[in-house]
Amino acid sequence: MGYVPISFVDFRDVALAYDGQAGFAVEDISLSIAPGEFVSIVGPSGCGKSTFMKLATGLKAPTRGSVTVEGAPVTGPLKIVGMAFQAPTLLPWRTTLRNVVLPLEIVEPYRSTFKRDRAMFEDRARALLRTVGLDGYAEKYPWELSGGMQQRASICRALVHQPKMLLLDEPFGALDAFTREELWCLLRDLWTEQQFTVILVTHDLREAVFLADTVYVMSARPGRIVGRRSVDLARPRELDVIYTDAFTDIVHDLRERIGRVRQ
Amino acid sequence: MKRERLETAAPWIVAIVLLLVWQAICTAFRVSDFIFPSPYTITVSLIEYAGPIAGHAWQTFWTTMIGFAIGVAVGLSLGIAVGTSRFVYKGLYPLLVAFNAIPKVAFVPILVVWFGIGTIPAVLTAFLISFFPIVVNVATGLATLEPELEDVLRSLGATKADILWKVGLPRSLPYFFASLKVSITLAFIGTVVSETVASNQGIGYLMMSAGSSMRMPLVFAGLAVIGVMAMAMYELFAVLERRMTRWAHRGDIS
Numbered sequence: 189m190g191y192v193p194i195s196f197v198d199f200r201d202v203a204l205a206y207d208g209q210a211g212f213a214v215e216d217i218s219l220s221i222a223p224g225e226f227v228s229i230v231g232p233s234g235c236g237k238s239t240f241m242k243l244a245t246g247l248k249a250p251t252r253g254s255v256t257v258e259g260a261p262v263t264g265p266l267k268i269v270g271m272a273f274q275a276p277t278l279l280p281w282r283t284t285l286r287n288v289v290l291p292l293e294i295v296e297p298y299r300s301t302f303k304r305d306r307a308m309f310e311d312r313a314r315a316l317l318r319t320v321g322l323d324g325y326a327e328k329y330p331w332e333l334s335g336g337m338q339q340r341a342s343i344c345r346a347l348v349h350q351p352k353m354l355l356l357d358e359p360f361g362a363l364d365a366f367t368r369e370e371l372w373c374l375l376r377d378l379w380t381e382q383q384f385t386v387i388l389v390t391h392d393l394r395e396a397v398f399l400a401d402t403v404y405v406m407s408a409r410p411g412r413i414v415g416r417r418s419v420d421l422a423r424p425r426e427l428d429v430i431y432t433d434a435f436t437d438i439v440h441d442l443r444e445r446i447g448r449v450r451q
Numbered sequence: 452m453k454r455e456r457l458e459t460a461a462p463w464i465v466a467i468v469l470l471l472v473w474q475a476i477c478t479a480f481r482v483s484d485f486i487f488p489s490p491y492t493i494t495v496s497l498i499e500y501a502g503p504i505a506g507h508a509w510q511t512f513w514t515t516m517i518g519f520a521i522g523v524a525v526g527l528s529l530g531i532a533v534g535t536s537r538f539v540y541k542g543l544y545p546l547l548v549a550f551n552a553i554p555k556v557a558f559v560p561i562l563v564v565w566f567g568i569g570t571i572p573a574v575l576t577a578f579l580i581s582f583f584p585i586v587v588n589v590a591t592g593l594a595t596l597e598p599e600l601e602d603v604l605r606s607l608g609a610t611k612a613d614i615l616w617k618v619g620l621p622r623s624l625p626y627f628f629a630s631l632k633v634s635i636t637l638a639f640i641g642t643v644v645s646e647t648v649a650s651n652q653g654i655g656y657l658m659m660s661a662g663s664s665m666r667m668p669l670v671f672a673g674l675a676v677i678g679v680m681a682m683a684m685y686e687l688f689a690v691l692e693r694r695m696t697r698w699a700h701r702g703d704i705s
Contacts, residue, residue: 245606267608277600280698281621293617295607329698349607357599 195220195256196385197244197353202253203410204239212251213239214411219404223352226379226386228396228403230442232449236411237389241355244387245269257353267295269353270346274361276338278330284341285326288313291349298349309348316344320374336367340374347378353385360395369427372398380424393439393446394430397421403442407449415445488668493675496668504657508676511642511654514570515680518577519638523631526582530589534623535615540590551583556644563649573645573653580641581634588630592623625699628692632685639681 203215214236221227229237242248243255246262255262270291278287292298292309302309317326320340330338339359346354356375360368376399379386390396396403397419405415419438421429429435470490476482477489484492497504529547532539555576562572596619604614646655654673661669693700 242602245602247602247606265606265608267606269606271603271606273599273603275597275599277597277603279600279618279621281624281696290617291603291607294604294609294613331698345603355606 194222196223196225196258197221197387198254198256199243200254200256202243202250202255204236204243204248205251212410214243214406215252216412217243217253219413219416221385221387221402224383224385226388226399226401228388228390228400229406230390230393230396230403230446231406231411232408232446233391236409237406238357239411240406241271241357241387241389244353245271245355266353268351269355270349270351271355271357272339272342272346272359273356274358276330276335276342278338278341278345280329280331283327283329284317284322284333285310285313287330287341288317288344288348290345295349313344313348316348317341319378320344336363336371339363339371343371343375343378347382347384350382351384353387354379356386356388356390358390359388361391368392368395373427375399376425393442397435397438397442398425398427398430403438405442405445405449414449415442417442485665485667488671492668493671496666497672497675500669500672504654504672504676507652507654507657507673508680510570510652511639511646511677512680514573514646514653515577515635515638515642518574518641519581519635521574521578522581522634522638523585525578526585526630526634527589527627529582530586530623530627531593531615531620533586534590534593535611535619540594544590547583547586555580555641556648559645559648562645568649568651570650570652572649573642573655576645577638577641581638584630584633584637585627588626589623592626593619596622625692625696628688628696631688632692635684635688636681639677639684643677 198220199217202217203212205212217240229240231237239248243250243262244257246255246257246264246266249263257266257268278284279290282290289306289309292313293302298305298309314326317323317340320343322337322340322344325333325337325341330341333341339362343359346356360371363371372395375386379399386399388396388399400419403417403419404413405417406412407414417438421434421438474490477487477491482489488496529543533544533547534540558579559572559576562575566572566575593615596614600618601614604618609617642653643655643658646653647659648655650656654677658670658673661667661673
């Protein structure tokens with residue numbers, strides 16, 4: 189087997205069938221993601237993007253093939269990942285700050301020292317909230333925050349335990365266009381600064397291209413990777429890049445490929 | 452502001468109007484006290500027999516509280532089991548539903564055979580009638596957990612116990628408190644039913660014996676006392692609910 193030392197996540201001929209369902213949800217998935225790479229996955233609804241996420245985090249074991257992260261086969265929940273979804277899924281009985289520190293109460297090594305180091309952890313969460321512009325909202329409850337603010341808090345929760353990989357499942361899908369663009373830039377800055385690996389699942393091609401190094405196109409069920417496109421736009425990217433020809437060409441190319449798999 | 456004050460006063464206004472109409476009908480048609488006593492005669496007998504009524508009310512009250520406490524403990528445990536385990540849900544739930552459909556008064560003779568006449572059958576009837584709503588509500592609260600949230604926690608290596616503790620239980624608290632309000636009133640029903648059939652103490656017994664000696668105002672006084680006790684306990688749990696689960700009632704406080 190050709191082992192590629194530089195890859196961080198490695199999928200080899202992966203297929204997954206859910207219990208009691210005919211056929212595979214995803215199949216023939218082979219790809220490798222470098223450390224610190226920003227990857228987007230786009231495709232029509234129901235193409236198994238969420239299944240892909242479950243495989244990458246170890247929440248589901250592949251029916252066929254193998255998933256490797258950091259050179260070791262994935263056998264269970266990874267603990268080095270952070271996740272955020274379209275719904276912010278914050279706990280309404282906890283303040284924003286206590287929502288953000290929640291992973292530290294669960295994941296090792298923070299868990300065992302949580303009681304002792306609580307003040308330090310809370311300071312870290314506060315610093316993170318500051319970087320996403322939620323200064324002064326730490327003691328507010330999630331339901332006192334707007335949708336965009338809740339999503340920022342949700343991203344903080346995904347990052348507080350300093351994961352090596354961030355998995356985002358349509359995190360900006362429910363936001364208005366302006367808030368969405370704001371959060372694109374926020375995510376870009378966090379990624380530039382902290383250099384974690386990102387897998388972003390999205391319907392929005394502009395979002396995928398603006399943020400990612402590599403965009404994968406998935407087909408409808410059973411989901412397969414049917415295209416891979418590197419985005420060679422220079423970094424750091426400003427929002428203006430969206431209106432350049434190079435950007436539109438890539439979006440057009442991807443749009444055409446998705447059009448083909450939808451037929 | 453004015454509307455708010457009106458809302459607070461509404462239950463009192465309705466109660467007073469109802470009592471006045473009742474009294475008016477009894478007076479106007481000269482309804483016999485042996486058939487349908489008026490609020491006035493009921494009040495008179497409440498005052499006249501205040502001592503014995505208080506004694507029997509106290510008996511009914513603590514009997515109900517013990518039965519209810521057992522109901523909460525059992526209901527909570529069963530609710531957690533049913534809400535967290537698919538296997539328990541599939542296996543136990545149909546049985547619980549069938550059990551709940553049986554009129555609890557049918558159990559009283561059996562309980563009397565086992566434990567004799569008195570407090571124990573009343574406690575057990577209160578328990579049997581009150582635990583089911585708690586099971587259903589706690590199980591519902593646990594079963595409606597967002598799958599995404601579970602994924603977030605599981606991907607961090609959270610155990611089932613972690614998820615139950617950090618998310619499941621706090622999330623079911625509003626459901627739990629809502630069921631307490633229903634259960635406490637049911638527990639009173641259970642106690643009184645059992646006392647009526649098989650006891651020589653408690654409001655149920657008092658009403659039974661007053662009825663057999665044709666003292667209808669005293670029977671109605673017993674009814675009034677049960678109603679007031681149940682209402683007071685309901686309100687207590689409603690206040691507790693609002694205190695404990697403020698986040699679930701955010702509409703009311705803003």
